[in-house]
Amino acid sequence: MNYLEQERQDALAVSYVLGSMRGKARLRFQGLLMQHLSLRQAVWRWERHLNPVVEQLKPVMPDASVWQRVTIRLGWRALEQAPPPQSRSYWKETFALALVACLALVLLLPRLEPVVPTQVPAQLAIVQNSQAQALWVVKWEQQQLKVQATAAVQPLTDADYELWMLPENGQPPISLGLLPQQANTERALPPSVNGLKVAALAVSLEPKGGSPTGQPTGPVLHTAQLVQL
Amino acid sequence: MTPQQQLLEWLRSSAQGDKAAFESLYQATSAKLFAVSLQLMRRRDWAEDVLQDAFIKIWHNAGDYHTEKGTVMTWMISITRYRALDLLKSRKVKAEHIELDESWMEALHTGEFTDPASDKARLEFCMEGLESDHRQSIYLAFVNGLSHQEITQYISAPLGSIKSWIRRGLAKLKRCLEA
Numbered sequence: 519m520n521y522l523e524q525e526r527q528d529a530l531a532v533s534y535v536l537g538s539m540r541g542k543a544r545l546r547f548q549g550l551l552m553q554h555l556s557l558r559q560a561v562w563r564w565e566r567h568l569n570p571v572v573e574q575l576k577p578v579m580p581d582a583s584v585w586q587r588v589t590i591r592l593g594w595r596a597l598e599q600a601p602p603p604q605s606r607s608y609w610k611e612t613f614a615l616a617l618v619a620c621l622a623l624v625l626l627l628p629r630l631e632p633v634v635p636t637q638v639p640a641q642l643a644i645v646q647n648s649q650a651q652a653l654w655v656v657k658w659e660q661q662q663l664k665v666q667a668t669a670a671v672q673p674l675t676d677a678d679y680e681l682w683m684l685p686e687n688g689q690p691p692i693s694l695g696l697l698p699q700q701a702n703t704e705r706a707l708p709p710s711v712n713g714l715k716v717a718a719l720a721v722s723l724e725p726k727g728g729s730p731t732g733q734p735t736g737p738v739l740h741t742a743q744l745v746q747l
Numbered sequence: 748m749t750p751q752q753q754l755l756e757w758l759r760s761s762a763q764g765d766k767a768a769f770e771s772l773y774q775a776t777s778a779k780l781f782a783v784s785l786q787l788m789r790r791r792d793w794a795e796d797v798l799q800d801a802f803i804k805i806w807h808n809a810g811d812y813h814t815e816k817g818t819v820m821t822w823m824i825s826i827t828r829y830r831a832l833d834l835l836k837s838r839k840v841k842a843e844h845i846e847l848d849e850s851w852m853e854a855l856h857t858g859e860f861t862d863p864a865s866d867k868a869r870l871e872f873c874m875e876g877l878e879s880d881h882r883q884s885i886y887l888a889f890v891n892g893l894s895h896q897e898i899t900q901y902i903s904a905p906l907g908s909i910k911s912w913i914r915r916g917l918a919k920l921k922r923c924l925e926a
Contacts, residue, residue, distance in 0.1 A: 536889050537832045540836060565825045567921065569820075569825060570821070570867045572782070572786070572890055573779065575782040575783060577778035583795075592803065
């Protein structure tokens with residue numbers, strides 16, 4: 519490799535490490551990193567140079583719930599010990615989005631049953647990934663669960679996503695069935711949820727066909743809260 | 748065993764599936780990595796999301812660590828910073844209310860780096876050799892995740908100057924560190 523090329527690689531590497539490379543350029547560069555060892559080496563060199571700068575920051579203790587959430591996501595901890603699900607706290611940020619989605623849902627979902635005037639108001643949850651993209655929109659009605667999958671759902675071939683209801687009284691999670699990987703589904707809510715308050719919904723990764731034990735066996739991928747419509 | 752060797756030992760065990768070792772690694776490093784994340788995200792809840800994602804990645808990628816990536820701490824900082832930089836864009840963090848943590852700058856002047864042969868002491872020496880505008884611009888970009896444009900609001904200088912200061916400052920820093 520000639521000298522100019524090395525200079526160019528170094529300039530890109532430092533811009534990446536510093537963080538001044540943003541957006542699409544950053545993604546493209548990550549692709550190049552996978553292909554070129556010399557580029558990775560240039561990045562590592564800058565990381566070795568610059569990272570000690572932030573090692574000198576005053577340590578700040580994170581909340582104890584962070585470790586709990588790590589162990590839940592790694593599947594080391596049973597779901598029933600899960601911390602309160604306000605964990606993914608940008609939920610508040612997306613509350614407006616949720617409201618918009620609620621309205622859209624109310625307007626767009628086919629009303630298959632006649633509207634009963636005494637019906638309990640429906641509740642809604644949006645399951646999001648860590649990029650705050652909506653994955654599933656879950657509408658919880660009096661006896662029914664309607665789930666709409668979005669295009670952001672990662673398709674699985676030899677596993678399934680399973681939805682769980684976490685009762686507020688600390689009782690073990692109750693399965694609400696498998697989540698669709700595309701389109702939408704409707705099903706009756708299991709009778710066992712009757713009379714229980716919902717602390718949160720959770721999505722776990724399970725073997726094809728769902729948990730063999732009736733309790734979550736795989737890692738918890740997402741949690742979401744129901745909002746009253 | 749030095750602290751660095753201890754971290755390496757925990758990471759090695761983590762790569763082999765040792766959960767207790769991973770917890771020790773978390774206990775030893777999470778407050779430092781959280782400080783890194785907090786400087787970039789500026790919101791405690793978002794910074795915690797970053798920390799959580801970073802440790803998931805550290806567990807899964809523990810076996811990919813090697814010394815060319817720096818010390819274990821350097822490697823873990825890289826993972827944390829890149830996760831934060833990814834999220835910075837999607838969460839549209841506003842740069843208006845930054846509280847600069849000058850503790851590193853203080854350390855420069857109080858001589859906290861006791862081992863003169865350490866990389867940190869070398870970095871201290873080389874950073875001190877930079878002009879203060881250059882050093883501060885690099886700090887705002889690297890530690891606080893500010894874009895060049897945002898830095899112009901902190902250091903009253905035109906964008907062209909900021910860009911040039913960062914470029915020249917880093918070039919000088921590199922020459923000094925690799926000398």
